[in-house]
Amino acid sequence: MQTIDLTLQIWRQKNSDAPGDFETYTLKNISTAMSFLEMLDLLNENLTLQGQEPVAFDHDCREGICGMCGAMVNGIAHGPQSETTLCQLHMRHFNSGDTLVIEPFRSRAFPVKRDLVIDRSALDRIIQAGGYISINTGGAPEANTIAIPSPTAELAMDAAACIGCGACVASCPNGAAMLFTGARISQLSLLPQGQPERKERALAMVMAMDKEGFGNCSNERECEAVCPKAISIRHIARMNREYLSASFLGE
Amino acid sequence: MELRAHIPPGPLAQKWDNHRFASGLVSPANRRKFKIIVVGTGLAGASAAATLAEQGYQVSAFCIQDSPRRAHSIAAQGGINAAKNYQNDGDSVLRLFHDTIKGGDFRSREANVYRLAQISNGIIDQCVAQGVPFAREYGGTLANRSFGGAQVSRTFYARGQTGQQLLFGAYGALSRQIKTGRLTMMTRREMLELVVIDGCARGIVTRNLINGDLENHPADAVILATGGYGNAYFLSTNARASNATAILRAWKAGAGFANPCFVQIHPTCIPAQGTYQSKLTLMSESLRNDGRIWIPKIVGDRRDPASIPENERDYYLEEKYPRFGNLVPQDVASRNTKEHCDAGKGVGETGLGVYLDFSSAIERDGAAVILKKYGNLLQMYEKITTRDPLQEPMMIAPAVHYTMGGMWVDYNLMTTIPGLFAIGECNFSDHGANRLGASALMQGLADGYFIIGTSIAHYLSTTPLDYVTPQHVGFLEAQMKCHDRTQRLLHNNNRITGKKVTVDTIHRELGRLLWEHCGITRNRIGLEQALTRLPDLREAFWSQVCVPGTGNELNQSLERAGRVADFLECAEIMVRDALTRVESCGCHLREESRTAEHEAKRDDDHYAHVSVWEYRGEEEPPIMHKEPLLFENINLSQRSYT
Numbered sequence A: 001m002q003t004i005d006l007t008l009q010i011w012r013q014k015n016s017d018a019p020g021d022f023e024t025y026t027l028k029n030i031s032t033a034m035s036f037l038e039m040l041d042l043l044n045e046n047l048t049l050q051g052q053e054p055v056a057f058d059h060d061c062r063e064g065i066c067g068m069c070g071a072m073v074n075g076i077a078h079g080p081q082s083e084t085t086l087c088q089l090h091m092r093h094f095n096s097g098d099t100l101v102i103e104p105f106r107s108r109a110f111p112v113k114r115d116l117v118i119d120r121s122a123l124d125r126i127i128q129a130g131g132y133i134s135i136n137t138g139g140a141p142e143a144n145t146i147a148i149p150s151p152t153a154e155l156a157m158d159a160a161a162c163i164g165c166g167a168c169v170a171s172c173p174n175g176a177a178m179l180f181t182g183a184r185i186s187q188l189s190l191l192p193q194g195q196p197e198r199k200e201r202a203l204a205m206v207m208a209m210d211k212e213g214f215g216n217c218s219n220e221r222e223c224e225a226v227c228p229k230a231i232s233i234r235h236i237a238r239m240n241r242e243y244l245s246a247s248f249l250g251e
Numbered sequence B: 001m002e003l004r005a006h007i008p009p010g011p012l013a014q015k016w017d018n019h020r021f022a023s024g025l026v027s028p029a030n031r032r033k034f035k036i037i038v039v040g041t042g043l044a045g046a047s048a049a050a051t052l053a054e055q056g057y058q059v060s061a062f063c064i065q066d067s068p069r070r071a072h073s074i075a076a077q078g079g080i081n082a083a084k085n086y087q088n089d090g091d092s093v094l095r096l097f098h099d100t101i102k103g104g105d106f107r108s109r110e111a112n113v114y115r116l117a118q119i120s121n122g123i124i125d126q127c128v129a130q131g132v133p134f135a136r137e138y139g140g141t142l143a144n145r146s147f148g149g150a151q152v153s154r155t156f157y158a159r160g161q162t163g164q165q166l167l168f169g170a171y172g173a174l175s176r177q178i179k180t181g182r183l184t185m186m187t188r189r190e191m192l193e194l195v196v197i198d199g200c201a202r203g204i205v206t207r208n209l210i211n212g213d214l215e216n217h218p219a220d221a222v223i224l225a226t227g228g229y230g231n232a233y234f235l236s237t238n239a240r241a242s243n244a245t246a247i248l249r250a251w252k253a254g255a256g257f258a259n260p261c262f263v264q265i266h267p268t269c270i271p272a273q274g275t276y277q278s279k280l281t282l283m284s285e286s287l288r289n290d291g292r293i294w295i296p297k298i299v300g301d302r303r304d305p306a307s308i309p310e311n312e313r314d315y316y317l318e319e320k321y322p323r324f325g326n327l328v329p330q331d332v333a334s335r336n337t338k339e340h341c342d343a344g345k346g347v348g349e350t351g352l353g354v355y356l357d358f359s360s361a362i363e364r365d366g367a368a369v370i371l372k373k374y375g376n377l378l379q380m381y382e383k384i385t386t387r388d389p390l391q392e393p394m395m396i397a398p399a400v401h402y403t404m405g406g407m408w409v410d411y412n413l414m415t416t417i418p419g420l421f422a423i424g425e426c427n428f429s430d431h432g433a434n435r436l437g438a439s440a441l442m443q444g445l446a447d448g449y450f451i452i453g454t455s456i457a458h459y460l461s462t463t464p465l466d467y468v469t470p471q472h473v474g475f476l477e478a479q480m481k482c483h484d485r486t487q488r489l490l491h492n493n494n495r496i497t498g499k500k501v502t503v504d505t506i507h508r509e510l511g512r513l514l515w516e517h518c519g520i521t522r523n524r525i526g527l528e529q530a531l532t533r534l535p536d537l538r539e540a541f542w543s544q545v546c547v548p549g550t551g552n553e554l555n556q557s558l559e560r561a562g563r564v565a566d567f568l569e570c571a572e573i574m575v576r577d578a579l580t581r582v583e584s585c586g587c588h589l590r591e592e593s594r595t596a597e598h599e600a601k602r603d604d605d606h607y608a609h610v611s612v613w614e615y616r617g618e619e620e621p622p623i624m625h626k627e628p629l630l631f632e633n634i635n636l637s638q639r640s641y642t
Helices: A036-049 A121-128 A150-160 A167-171 A178-190 A198-211 A222-226 A234-249 B012-022 B043-055 B093-103 B110-129 B162-180 B245-252 B285-289 B316-320 B330-342 B359-365 B367-385 B440-462 B473-494 B503-517 B524-544 B556-580
Strands: A003-013 A020-031 A099-103 A112-114 B035-039 B058-062 B183-186 B189-197 B200-208 B214-218 B221-224 B263-269 B292-296 B354-357 B394-403 B420-422 B609-614 B623-628
Touching: A003 A112, A020 A036, A036 B503, A121 A178, A121 A198, A121 B162, A150 A178, A150 B162, A167 A178, A167 A222, A178 A198, A178 A222, A178 A234, A198 A234, B012 B110, B035 B043, B035 B200, B043 B058, B043 B162, B043 B183, B043 B440, B093 B110, B110 B162, B110 B440, B162 B183, B162 B440, B189 B214, B189 B245, B189 B473, B189 B556, B200 B221, B200 B473, B214 B473, B221 B245, B221 B440, B245 B420, B245 B556, B263 B285, B263 B330, B285 B367, B292 B316, B292 B330, B316 B330, B330 B354, B330 B394, B359 B367, B420 B440, B473 B524, B473 B556, B503 B524, B503 B556, B524 B556, B556 B609, B556 B623
Parallel strands: A003 A099, B035 B058, B035 B221, B058 B183, B221 B420
Antiparallel strands: A003 A020, B189 B200, B200 B214, B263 B394, B292 B354, B354 B394, B609 B623
């Protein structure tokens, strides 16, 4: 089994109010088959046995779908591999002797809770503003009465694959959540079920996004580059069209 | 402990109708007076919380993650079953019922499973209306695929992310209710205690995972939707935070724990690569449609698979089960694989895997066809292992995936504690001793969208409940218990001398013990050994485990320690249950109960029952009660695949 040694510079911050700083750790004998989070597990095991406090980081499914994990690794959200969440990034992509700078996703709308743990509830509030189809349980028509062309369903699915990790926000120089918001607006505006609320949805979600303190898109495409699910910025364009037609055309 | 299943009268197909008519109602104007707690926001929890809030109840939903959208239902790949019969291939409610009962090896209730099959179609309607982007045919209608244990195509899917899409549908409905103000969402909360007052569930105590506050939440009814306990094995396909704490607290408060030993072990996961491994990744079982499973005939043959000639390969499933070959049910595949690996015939660095080889299929259909069918799975495999399954065989291994056991519930999904309900994976109700693929999503949503509303209305309309405050002595006592427990978990940290171990070290050891003795194959001697070793492991945990930090801050080590302490107790009930069930059924083979051909032998004369365990305090061992299973509409048959 191949192993590497690394120097880690990790952001340590006790809580939201405390100041934070980088701490340097040396970690040896890291198997290259480990995932990035397993490497952090190893560090934490060592720290615990040395009587120090382990690094807090969010994670859950460890198979790239829950969207809970994420950190900046040498300035790149989720690290250097494209279309990969931090939990699916493996240590074989690093070389022995490397120094890794690990810090939380940074954004005005994502306060740090501890070390690498952040508060992304702003994204939930954007969805609460209208990122759904208003249908009560039990009121649905027979499923096959709504025919949807296969390519449309596929396009909606491309947008719906967003895992809500927030890497797009952390990578955007403006701290915009437009890829996230655009993906949801796009998915629902493409589908016939989403038509009745199409205008109010676009207006309400964009307003919620602004209210949370997210910035605006200036076509840097950083979000698309780091998105672990390869969500295209075309969905931002679709959101902008939806928003513009809703605000100018009105009823 | 009295086990009254409350199965409604009448013919099977009429039971659910009869039941809904006989159930009490709460008028729309009165619903806002009642407060309901839902713990967990996976498919079952999110759908229940949203539906109850839509109906007008005040709902509080709790989740452990930072957002309800992250619950582990999200990781379900394959699909969701429904008896729509869109493919006109002979499906029906009766057939889905039949397949599910048979798949569960005749260890589930007829009435519950029939209701599940009846409700299945409405789930698809609901999800489509929510905008779930299911796969479509070119004409625009919904597409289906086939799955194990069925001869019809009844599985609806959204690429390999069906769970994610269904969860986003439910999460959307939940978000909409948060906006109305009827639903309060409490994220980063862990339920640590159930509060029972005057015999009824009246609320929970949670720990705020950000600041460590213990919080009292009174309610008129509590719904658990906290998933399975598969993480007791340390390595499983579950998410890392999935745990048994909520159901264990409920158990200790008086709820029966049904069939704790029924654990599903999935045959096609990526094998563990080393001791540091933190979880196992599932590869959809659909791969066995085109992959051939084999191992080298010679023990310890370390040659590159390509250089092992055909006559030195053991295609053990095709050999042993010529009729079904590689498509034998999950339990049969898992068991045979483990037997060969135990005999030292496993491949890979750890010797824990077997080959799943696509070369015959590629030769037959071409690489393009295989890539189209399984593209995303093959990519995922390559990402994790760096090996290309089109060039060399995949390596796969069995892994713990789902727990059929869970809280005992009656037909209303109510536990033995009045006012405490359990839905989704955390109850035992529908899958018997084995769950069919694409049925977990169906059950979670059936419970949450379509069943729990009836149960809650009936319970509230027939049960007089006093008003309780968060200062009620029941809450204060429960909170004190949580506080003491936290202090106990932290106390080793200040100890200067003596051995210190980490939480994960103990958890791994527990996992190995369970996997060895309470996994795919079991026998009395092994189980008894496990039962004697568990108290030692618990002792080691409490005397040596080192939990840094304090209780009043974000402390992930403390969270994990609390969960592992509960897994250690959960494991004991699992082992005790396995010990009493001297029959092979569903997912597990009991070595003492085999046919002449050495296959699993079910024993309906002695074990056609649900085993329900009752907690009797720290000093007394738990006792087991039986709910007999009656089959009036289906013939019990022995499974045979040879």
